[in-house]
Amino acid sequence: MPEDDDSPDTTGAADPGDTRDALAERRGLDAPVYEPAEDSGLLAEAAVEHARGVTLEVGTGSGWVADRVRREGDATRVLGSDVNPHACRRARDRGVEAVRADLLAAFRDGALDTVLFNPPYLPTDPDNEWEDWQEVALSGGESGRDLIEPFLDDLPRALAPDGVALLLVSSLTGFADVVEYAVDRGFDAETVAEESYPFETLSILALRHREHAR
Numbered sequence: 001m002p003e004d005d006d007s008p009d010t011t012g013a014a015d016p017g018d019t020r021d022a023l024a025e026r027r028g029l030d031a032p033v034y035e036p037a038e039d040s041g042l043l044a045e046a047a048v049e050h051a052r053g054v055t056l057e058v059g060t061g062s063g064w065v066a067d068r069v070r071r072e073g074d075a076t077r078v079l080g081s082d083v084n085p086h087a088c089r090r091a092r093d094r095g096v097e098a099v100r101a102d103l104l105a106a107f108r109d110g111a112l113d114t115v116l117f118n119p120p121y122l123p124t125d126p127d128n129e130w131e132d133w134q135e136v137a138l139s140g141g142e143s144g145r146d147l148i149e150p151f152l153d154d155l156p157r158a159l160a161p162d163g164v165a166l167l168l169v170s171s172l173t174g175f176a177d178v179v180e181y182a183v184d185r186g187f188d189a190e191t192v193a194e195e196s197y198p199f200e201t202l203s204i205l206a207l208r209h210r211e212h213a214r
């Protein structure tokens, strides 16, 4: 594989006992930007199919997902955002319009027709935090939902009335808990893609404002 090829690594399927540290090691603990992996690939496939209008990928990382949507999907404009400045730079180098922002805070009410998010979701022991950009990319705090919940809190505001959000959810994070949280915020949730691995199942939830759900 060429050195600059950062398509998802689907060759390194983890063993059943694979841990957060093993995952991180496989992805390069000291890499400042999350490399696309199986989760990125699953989100990209669903996003190419569903993204329409103004599309934002929150936590764009390398920009690989946003770039695929830009090239292969029907969105009219594709943006990326990330708190990590190295990620914003990588995404821009790829041709993605990327801004440094915390979740949806920088975006106007109802401005987004499609929102994509592959969040940091690994449940993490508070005594075992790394405090680097990989931590920011991977750790979802003790529950795994530290980023998912504030994202879902603000999504009703930023998503257009007939918009859709595609959220990647791991079984490690508590699928039912995420669905319940989204439903409580006025969304209908539908699973549009799912892949099982030895250590987790990844799902893509399509979230629509309840009054606009099909």
Ligand SMILES: C[S@@+](CC[C@H](N)C(=O)[O-])C[C@H]1O[C@@H](n2cnc3c(N)ncnc32)[C@H](O)[C@@H]1O
Binding pocket: 034, 035, 036, 037, 039, 040, 043, 058, 059, 060, 061, 062, 063, 064, 065, 081, 082, 083, 084, 087, 101, 102, 103, 118, 119, 120, 121, 136, 137, 138, 147
């Ligand atoms: C699991 S990685 C996904 C990267 C990329 N979207 C992909 O699928 O390959 C999560 C990304 O979310 C970013 N992130 C973490 N906290 C964030 C926040 N509060 N606002 C925006 N992005 C955030 C991380 O820097 C990281 O790039």
